[in-house]
Amino acid sequence: MxxxxxxxxxxxxxxxxxxxxxxxxxxxxxxxxxxxxxxxxxxxxxxxxxxxxxxxxxxxxxxxxYHDFRRERPGRHTIKVCRAEACQASGCDSLIGHIERSLGVEMHGTTDDGAFTLEPVFCLGNCALGPAAMIDGDLHGRVTPARFDALVAETLASENPQ
Known part of the structure; x- marks a missing residue:
C-alpha cells in the first residue's frame, strides 16, 4: 500500500x-x-x-x-502488468484489456477513486508463468481475468479488515 x-x-x-x-x-x-x-x-x-x-x-x-519516476501521486495500490514477449505469447494483451475495462483506467493511469495505479513493465522475471502481474510488490503468475478480479477484491478487502 x-x-x-x-x-x-x-x-x-x-x-x-x-x-x-x-x-x-x-x-x-x-x-x-x-x-x-x-x-x-x-x-x-x-x-x-x-x-x-x-x-x-x-x-x-x-x-x-526513466519510466519508474512518477510526476503525480500513485493510487493506494500499484498494479504492474508484464508486457514482455513471453507474457505477450501467454495472452497479456487480452488480460490488459480486461484490466483496463474492469478498473476503468488505461495504462499509466490511476482510478478515479485513487485505489489503483496501472503500469506496464517489460519483464517481471516470471516468464514461465505468464501472463504475470505484480500488485503492491507481490508477484502473481498465470493471471487470468477471473484471477485478476479475485486479486483486486482481496486487495480492496485488505484495506478494511473486518
Missing part, C-alpha cells in the same frame, strides 16, 4: 542533503524522494538543480527518461 507523505520542501531538502555525497547521487535522491512522497513533485526540480549544480533541464531529462 502506498501510504506516502504529503510534499514537504524541508523534508525533501533533507533527503537531497543526506544523499548528495553519493556517487551519481541524482538517481538515488530521486528514488528516495519518490519513496517518501510517492512521486517527484515539480517543486523538487529546482531544489535538485540548485543543490547538485545541474540545470533544471538536466534534472527534468533524467526524471522523464
Amino acid at each position: 502506498n501510504g506516502r507523505a504529503e510534499w514537504n520542501a524541508q523534508r525533501a531538502q533533507a533527503i537531497i542533503d543526506g544523499n548528495r555525497h553519493l556517487r551519481g547521487a541524482l538517481l538515488p535522491i530521486l528514488h528516495a524522494l519518490q519513496e517518501e512522497f510517492g512521486c517527484i513533485d515539480e517543486a523538487a526540480v529546482p531544489m535538485l538543480a540548485r543543490s547538485m549544480n545541474l540545470s533544471r533541464a538536466d534534472v527534468h531529462g533524467v526524471i522523464s527518461f
